[in-house]
Amino acid sequence: MTNANLLPTPEKWPHLLLPAASAELAAGAAAGAGAANPADLDAAVKAGAFAGLTEAIRGMTAGEIVAALARSELRGRGGAGFPTSEKWRACALAQADRHYVVVHAYQADPAVFTDRVLLERNPFAVLEGAAIAAVAVSASEIVVAIRAEATAAIAVLEAAIAAAEHAGYLGEDVLGSGREIHVEVKPLQGAYMLGEETVLLKGIEGKRGQPEQQPPYPTTRGLYGRPTLVHNPQTLAVIPGIITGGPGTHSAAGSAHGQGTVLVQISGSVANPGLAEVPLGTPLGEIVALAGGVPAPHTLKALLVGGPSGGILPPDAEKIAYQFEALEAAGAHMGSGSIVVIDERSCLVDLASVLTRFCADQACGKTIPCRIGLRRLAEIGARICEGQPRDDEIVRLTDLSADIVASRLCDHEGRSTLPLLSIVRYFRDELDAHILRSTCPAGICHPMATSRPGAVS
Ligand SMILES: Cc1cc2nc3c(=O)[nH]c(=O)nc-3n(C[C@H](O)[C@H](O)[C@H](O)COP(=O)(O)O)c2cc1C
Ligand code: SF4
Incomplete structure (x- = not known):
């Protein structure tokens, strides 16, 4: 059986998908053991x-x-x-x-x-x-x-x-x-x-x-x-x-824009990663809290919501309801049901760049705007992380993303622009530090300077 850590949820939340989970959790059983x-x-x-x-x-x-x-x-x-x-x-x-x-x-x-x-x-x-x-x-x-x-x-x-x-x-x-x-x-x-x-x-x-x-x-x-x-x-x-x-x-269970529950997997910088059955519409912050939140002394920097082609949302996204329309409006989606919690040690430009490269590698190649466009988008991300941005890189990134979305054949193409677009929308300071000052505040991108104490530059 998959060694899944089922996270305890508030008593009033229903278990429509995993009805045995509440009894298992109450009995303190390890995931699957004795079930x-x-x-x-x-x-x-x-x-x-x-x-x-x-x-x-x-x-x-x-x-x-x-x-x-x-x-x-x-x-x-x-x-x-x-x-x-x-x-x-x-x-x-x-x-x-x-x-x-x-x-x-x-x-x-x-x-x-x-x-x-x-x-x-x-x-x-x-x-x-x-x-x-x-x-x-x-x-x-x-x-x-x-x-x-x-x-x-x-x-x-x-x-x-x-x-x-x-x-x-x-x-x-x-x-x-x-x-x-x-x-x-x-x-x-x-x-x-x-x-x-x-x-x-x-x-x-x-x-x-x-x-x-x-x-x-x-x-x-x-x-x-x-x-x-x-x-x-x-x-x-x-x-x-x-x-x-x-x-x-x-x-x-759920909210006006989506009823019932959904299984969410919470991982990354949390005390107790695992999965939980969550009513649609639950605020993102409440879901992250189920996994124990970010362990001290680290602080929440971002949430990657929706898997590899998901949106990277800022800390105040904790208020956003986990449901279809609210996530889409924020530039993310439910996707695979994954929330990855990111703390201050990560570089979000690097993360978005890696995710875009993954999406470009996975594109099947049938449509040219996706096959070539996602590859060019990943290259923009890589140039920025390597400290070699061209002029007007952000304009190029947003224009190309809009063209890719407009010509999509399947949802992979449209969603794959979300990681880098999230950085332009929510983390402009970090992006500008890379482009204008050749600095990676988290100290991840080499050979850039860093402003984070203890990071290697
Ligand atoms: C790249 C890509 C990956 C997808 N992966 C999954 C998946 O792993 N599981 C899934 O149920 N739907 C996945 N979908 C969505 C399916 O195409 C489809 O919309 C869904 O299975 C319909 O089921 P539903 O009506 O129960 O939502 C994916 C879509 C895309 C574009
Ligand atoms: S849009 Fe979909 S079909 Fe077209 S290349 Fe990309 S992954 Fe393939």
Whole structure:
């Protein structure tokens, strides 16, 4: 099992995704140690598993399932926050001989393992949510696309699928309804871009992965050219609760611009790195506090929110709500669900430059503004860090970023400009120190001078 440090959260916060976590934390158990077998179907059914699927199959039409989802206002947890019910409606309406549901458990950000932890600890919730989706869009096949190296999650999933098939919750004749719902676990190996949904679908098909122009969206032309729902495991795991408990169970948590909870991984300069289930809309500062904050004598300098293509936000961003619109307005995004806490020892220009180079290296190369533009952007960052900026470097950086965003084919291109743009927006003094005075205040960039005591120059 992934050695994840589950962080304690305030008592009033719900555990919609990891319901066993509160008991585990209360018992003071080490992550995973002594936890109940997550693939124990009898125990899961006693706790309510498959009640949602039973209700969806026996008591609801496909239209009623989609309507319940629409009332819950559930938005996708894969990063973009798209309304889930709209995808289901479009997929259900698309005419084809076959529909698919894909559980997107690839988790592209190599430093984040929230979805893996969810699958290891609550596999039936994800499978049940996917099965309800299959009922709503008339799909008979679910594919769980997962990183091949997530061996513990794959083992738990396979055991859970076998148990659910044996009990008639999945397989040939689901709950005696005559409906078939088969689940295939598809381990995949690839790079960052495999996280983009059209690349993921090609990966499942065994083809070379490059994003496709959308529309058509996967909901109408997806896996093997058929209508396909692609969802993050966190999106799917709350759907059984929405069906059984009414929309309230999900929408009771969260804020006006996003309901429910999300798994957030907090790392970097904090006393106790780990992951926590957080209601949408929680201020960033409260989330960082769950991990013990920045250890003294160090001080908070910035927060990297959203993974490698995330925004680098200043300390007063602690007030910003962790939800789709607020983060976007601040120049960040939820992305992979990661928050990296940065203290005064780091150089943010260097960090943004390294992240931009990572994004340029990961770009698949299909579109020229991304392939060449991100490379040139990374070079601007490198020149600034090496003390060799050209004239008007900041103007070049912002103009090029705007061109890249305007011509994007997939979201990678637009988001990859965020790290360097954050430095222009929030950390201008540090940028000016590098460009105008050949000084790296943190003492990281060589061969620059430094103004930080103790740093090597
Ligand atoms: C570069 C890139 C990487 C992505 N990585 C992931 C990922 O690891 N997991 C994920 O669920 N979605 C990822 N997405 C978003 C997916 O394309 C898609 O929007 C999402 O899986 C839809 O699921 P949802 O409706 O549950 O949000 C990524 C997108 C891009 C552009
Ligand atoms: S925008 Fe970049 S990552 Fe996306 S398809 Fe084009 S080259 Fe590939």
